[in-house]
Amino acid sequence: MQDKNRLVIIGDGFAATVTAIHLLRKGIAADSLTIMGSGFLGKGNAYGCASPYFRLNVREDLPIVFSEDPLHFARWAEANIDDPEAKTSAGFFYRRADFGRYISELIAAEIGFDKIQRIQSKACALNQAHGLWKLDTADGGVIYAEKAIIATGNSPPTWPCPIQKEGGEQASARIIENPWTGHYLPSIGAEERIVLLGGGLTALDAIYALAAQGHRGLITVVGPRPVFPPTQAQWARQKQPNWPEKLSPARLLRFMRHYLPPAPATSTEWQNAWEELRPNLNSIWQKFTSHQRQIVFKRLGWAWSLYRFRASPQTIKAYEQLKANHQIQFVVGRAKQVGSSKSAITVELNNGQRIRAERIINCTGVGADLFLHKLIADAIAIPDPLFTAIAVDTNLNVIKPNLQAWNNLWMLGPATMGSLGDVVAASTISKQAEELAAQIQAEASV
Ligand SMILES: Cc1cc2nc3c(=O)[nH]c(=O)nc-3n(C[C@H](O)[C@H](O)[C@H](O)COP(=O)(O)OP(=O)(O)OC[C@H]3O[C@@H](n4cnc5c(N)ncnc54)[C@H](O)[C@@H]3O)c2cc1C
Structure with missing residues (x-):
């Protein structure tokens, strides 16, 4: 053979x-x-x-x-x-x-x-x-x-909604489907209005790089929640959680909620506790049935993505800087359609809103x-x-x-x-x- x-x-x-x-x-x-x-x-x-x-x-x-x-x-x-x-x-x-x-x-x-x-x-x-x-x-x-x-x-990410292009290469250059390499950054003009579709670590990567290249235009972040993952603190695991026997999805979520201190997610205290919970989660997950996993994912999924994938302090510092300059705007919603022409892009959201800008970057994930x-x-x-x-x-x-x-x-x-x-x-x-x-x-x- x-x-x-x-x-x-x-x-x-x-x-x-x-x-x-x-x-x-x-x-x-x-x-x-x-x-x-x-x-x-x-x-x-x-x-x-x-x-x-x-x-x-x-x-x-x-x-x-x-x-x-x-x-x-x-x-x-x-x-x-x-x-x-x-x-x-x-x-x-x-x-x-x-x-x-x-x-x-x-x-x-x-x-x-x-x-x-x-x-x-x-x-x-x-x-x-x-x-x-x-x-x-x-x-x-x-x-x-x-x-x-x-x-x-x-x-690599693919568009989560239909894309309509009119205007050849100029229209194509306005829509960045896979931003993971960062190849698109040098072509962005400092005054451009930019839409980031998705509010996770990929969007924060774009923000850090844009801030570093002196971006002056408005950045609109479109996502289901107006919040970014927090910065990494200097956390350390200090104790082991005393997990209850026979966990159901509801008991797991209740236990996690009680274990986490009433402190901000950016604090060392909160992140110590969060990281103490993590090592046992895989064995707990593996004991759940498929149906139970779907329940946990549905109820914990968004919070998990938010707190599990925290960002580097440098990245958050750049975001804070642009926020202080009023260059960051959150719009809650989901993109229903994106249109791209020679001169602009238009994003139509599921709540009827329309956003016009010069560039859109797809930060919606895997x-x-x-x-x-x-x-x-x-x-x-x-x-x-x-x-x-x-x-x-x-x-x-x-x-x-x-x-x-x-x-x-x-x-x-x-x-x-x-x-x-x-x-x-x-x-x-x-x-x-x-x-x-x-x-x-x-x-x-x-
Ligand atoms: C943008 C991004 C940033 C991340 N940052 C961090 C971080 O800071 N810290 C951290 O711990 N984790 C990070 N991760 C998590 C990441 O999942 C892992 O660290 C790791 O890179 C995954 O490795 P992998 O080999 O599975 O995937 P990859 O490293 O992506 O490799 C998969 C490779 O397989 C190739 N491939 C795909 N399909 C085929 C096919 N059919 N045939 C042959 N080849 C194929 C792809 O082209 C690719 O080169 C990040 C993930 C992403 C996407």
Whole structure:
């Protein structure tokens, strides 16, 4: 059979690279590994950004790649990053691009790195053929693999509403569908009125970068709530919550509400308590039924996104500065339609409001992963309890339609959230990668 690979990692971002590093360190032969993806190895959507104003949302001791050496990145950063702006009273918050460089340099320094095969294309379908995985690639190729790991990450944002364009390239340039790289920033005029669709960390990234380039125009933030995630404080876990037995969604939410102190979410006291709650949430989540998970997500989802993903102090400082200049305006609503012409954009909201500006930036978050959807359509996998990705078990094995787990197909990274809980941060993904590498090593040595 042509091009038979032992283990293919589908994806070339953070999760794929950290998995490859852990597999190599567990003694898996480098020439048995193939990494698929069309990007720059190790950077992915979060850390492949160009803007120096897109910063990590956690301080330097938190993006952990090696559990036995949690300060590896902090030491590397001190020796290799020249960034006087990184230091704040809540710790060092480095540029995401520098973290991407760290991951790329880490893998490049691994023994055997040059023997890893690369396929510079995306996978568009995965099926069984003669007991192997058959992968169709976006450039028309086909490869076969004994085992596969899906690490396709966060799909870039797509517009949440219809877009109407009239006016060729000028109209196209006014609408930024995927702002994660920051490529659009240099083309923005200082006086432009800008609409940010969505009020999370991506919107804050845009605000920080615009403030840094001296933006003077009005920025209108459109979202369901007129509030941004708070700044990171210098928090530390000081005690363990005494979780009640037999939690239902209602008891979980009640317990969390009582555990959090009546202090602002920006305070160290509140963030200590919030972070004390987090380590147990995944095991609690995994014990809930699909229906219970949907209830928790519906009731806690927005607050979770708001407080879980806090922003770097530098980012919030830039936002406060623009707010003090009266350059930030919140409009509560959801976009129903966006029109773009040579001279302006118009956003129509579901509440009947219309906003006119020169540019719109889509900050609405992760888009749909068509590759995962295809796995469901091809009856290789089933949807997870939140219907956002495919279901995996606690060993990261992908679950088949007959509810058995594939023993040669795994998935890790943010797409495992519906199955496993709070798995989006770099350190949690590294932990998944470490555990998966140990599992694959144990199977290889039997
Ligand atoms: C904008 C942004 C900022 C973030 N900031 C932070 C932060 O500051 N701190 C933190 O802890 N976490 C942060 N995160 C969380 C982030 O989820 C993880 O840290 C991590 O980057 C996820 O790694 P990943 O490999 O799963 O995804 P990615 O790193 O995005 O990698 C996925 C890769 O797979 C490729 N791919 C996709 N589909 C296919 C396919 N079908 N075939 C082949 N390749 C494919 C993509 O092109 C991409 O290169 C951020 C996330 C985003 C999106």
